[in-house]
Amino acid sequence: MAPELAPFLALHFRGDRFDADAGMPVETLGELVAYRELVTEVARLVFLERNPDRQRVPKGFTDRLSLRLRQVAEGSAVPLLERPAPADVLPLDDEFDVARDLISEAIEAAATGQTIPAGFPSDALVHFNRLGQGLHDDESIELRAPNAASGPRYTQQVRKALLAGRSNYQRDATIVGWVTELDAERMRFHLRRSDGSIVPAPIDVVTFDEVKEALAPSGEGSQVSVSGVGVFDRTSDQLVRFDSVHELMAEEADVSVEDLIAASTVEAGWLDDDGAATDPAVLQRTTALLDAIVLQGIPTPRVFPVPDGGMQAEWTLGDREVSVTVEPGGTLYVISVNVVSGDSEDATVANDDVAEVLRLVVPDAS
Amino acid sequence: MTDDQDEPERLTDKAELLFRQVHPNWLKDGQPSSQAFKPTPKDDGKLSAARGAKTNPEEAFVHHTDTLGLQSAGTWAVNVEEVEATPVPLEAYGDPVTEPAPDPAHAFIEYPDDRKLVEAKAKILRAKAGARGRLHPNGQPPT
Numbered sequence: 068m069a070p071e072l073a074p075f076l077a078l079h080f081r082g083d084r085f086d087a088d089a090g091m092p093v094e095t096l097g098e099l100v101a102y103r104e105l106v107t108e109v110a111r112l113v114f115l116e117r118n119p120d121r122q123r124v125p126k127g128f129t130d131r132l133s134l135r136l137r138q139v140a141e142g143s144a145v146p147l148l149e150r151p152a153p154a155d156v157l158p159l160d161d162e163f164d165v166a167r168d169l170i171s172e173a174i175e176a177a178a179t180g181q182t183i184p185a186g187f188p189s190d191a192l193v194h195f196n197r198l199g200q201g202l203h204d205d206e207s208i209e210l211r212a213p214n215a216a217s218g219p220r221y222t223q224q225v226r227k228a229l230l231a232g233r234s235n236y237q238r239d240a241t242i243v244g245w246v247t248e249l250d251a252e253r254m255r256f257h258l259r260r261s262d263g264s265i266v267p268a269p270i271d272v273v274t275f276d277e278v279k280e281a282l283a284p285s286g287e288g289s290q291v292s293v294s295g296v297g298v299f300d301r302t303s304d305q306l307v308r309f310d311s312v313h314e315l316m317a318e319e320a321d322v323s324v325e326d327l328i329a330a331s332t333v334e335a336g337w338l339d340d341d342g343a344a345t346d347p348a349v350l351q352r353t354t355a356l357l358d359a360i361v362l363q364g365i366p367t368p369r370v371f372p373v374p375d376g377g378m379q380a381e382w383t384l385g386d387r388e389v390s391v392t393v394e395p396g397g398t399l400y401v402i403s404v405n406v407v408s409g410d411s412e413d414a415t416v417a418n419d420d421v422a423e424v425l426r427l428v429v430p431d432a433s
Numbered sequence: 434m435t436d437d438q439d440e441p442e443r444l445t446d447k448a449e450l451l452f453r454q455v456h457p458n459w460l461k462d463g464q465p466s467s468q469a470f471k472p473t474p475k476d477d478g479k480l481s482a483a484r485g486a487k488t489n490p491e492e493a494f495v496h497h498t499d500t501l502g503l504q505s506a507g508t509w510a511v512n513v514e515e516v517e518a519t520p521v522p523l524e525a526y527g528d529p530v531t532e533p534a535p536d537p538a539h540a541f542i543e544y545p546d547d548r549k550l551v552e553a554k555a556k557i558l559r560a561k562a563g564a565r566g567r568l569h570p571n572g573q574p575p576t
Contacts, residue, residue, distance in 0.1 A: 212498040331458070331461075338456060338473075339459060339504055365552060369461035370485075371466040371468060372458055372497070373468065379466065379468065383560070383563075388556035388560055390552070400552075404552075406561075409520035410520075411549065411556075413548075413549045415555075
């Protein structure tokens with residue numbers, strides 16, 4: 068007869084990915100595995116601390132955890148983890164229950180800027196690296212113990228605080244660049260980003276051919292998009308290298324800026340008998356501006372005519388909607404709006420001030 | 434153009450959709466321009482829309498194109514809650530008109546006289562409408 072399952076923990080995932088549609092995105096199920104590994108490791112260290120004469124946990128120790136997922140609660144992404152009720156151990160003595168509570172206390176302390184409790188085994192902190200690796204900046208995981216109304220929230224910021232002792236941390240990353248070097252013996256390659264930085268990454272038999280095809284003299288082959296587990300410097304938050312690569316794809320050649328702009332050039336009366344023809348000077352300035360912007364590795368924008376004869380380039384960059392309006396009078400109007408937080412910044416800049424435009428379009432690169 | 438016998442009625446059902454027709458020149462890669470969600474200079478700060486409580490996406494499209502003879506790449510929508518949401522809370526009003534053609538579903542969203550606020554709200558509504566997708570014709574437009 069199968070053992071009865073008892074509630075262990077509910078993980079309440081929050082963020083656009085979880086709130087938009089029913090159920091949980093499959094790619095986030097890895098967080099459940101990462102949580103189980105963290106609990107297992109903390110429990111192992113708790114056991115060894117209680118039994119200083121032992122160097123290993125007993126055989127079958129980790130089988131006592133055996134977390135099961137039978138349901139995801141409705142309304143949001145709330146997987147309910149259960150485990151067989153431990154038969155021969157009191158709840159307060161069970162290392163896995165203790166580990167669960169220690170983890171929640173550590174997260175609560177990190178979230179509130181307090182010192183991590185002394186009872187949390189410091190050797191286990193490194194295992195927070197995998198938990199939340201794929202969390203987006205707007206997302207959180209609330210860890211709710213059985214019968215608790217709420218619990219501490221785990222975010223990327225909390226994760227970084229818990230990993231503060233380390234010089235770097237891991238998280239999922241996707242970047243675009245050019246292959247500049249391929250080492251077939253060590254099975255590694257170098258990717259040059261648009262800012263000139265080099266990011267080393269491993270390759271395997273699956274991605275080898277794609278990388279080889281993208282390699283060209285002077286590193287000027289076609290662009291590739293690389294997704295995987297990135298290692299970031301904790302101080303600068305810069306991507307240092309990839310530890311593993313999930314996906315590598317050749318980027319499709321973009322439509323030229325000239326073609327984009329030509330498709331958005333209009334005649335007088337274009338807006339239901341209203342709307343000025345595109346100003347020829349605006350055409351030239353828009354072409355020069357977008358050539359400069361796209362050269363920085365920024366995706367090509369959507370380009371639209373403006374009723375006064377100007378042109379407007381628009382981007383959707385994560386949570387931000389950004390536009391640059393090339394005005395007939397000679398100025399540029401730039402605005403960046405975070406549609407989740409509502410934060411916005413705008414500026415009217417001189418025509419040739421590409422640097423100021425870039426500062427608003429890609430503030431992280433400044 | 435407003436029917437003088439009726440004052441505009443503040444819309445209060447937060448779930449009510451407000452339909453916008455997007456001009457073909459303001460559609461790229463299946464996404465509308467944020468310009469479709471802000472008034473043009475001749476609109477006097479009032480962005481026209483069609484009330485979801487009085488019409489549907491197809492009828493709104495037909496009224497705009499067949500009845501009024503204007504161009505449209507399709508019907509997109511935001512709801513009253515999105516219009517009223519911070520950080521740029523606006524108000525939507527039901528405003529039946531009789532000119533240039535009877536339109537009991539006509540409504541408008543009132544924008545302030547502040548470029549940054551107008552642009553920011555237009556972008557937020559563009560994102561909401563874009564996420565909702567084109568309501569008519571059915572399915573997403575070709576990219």
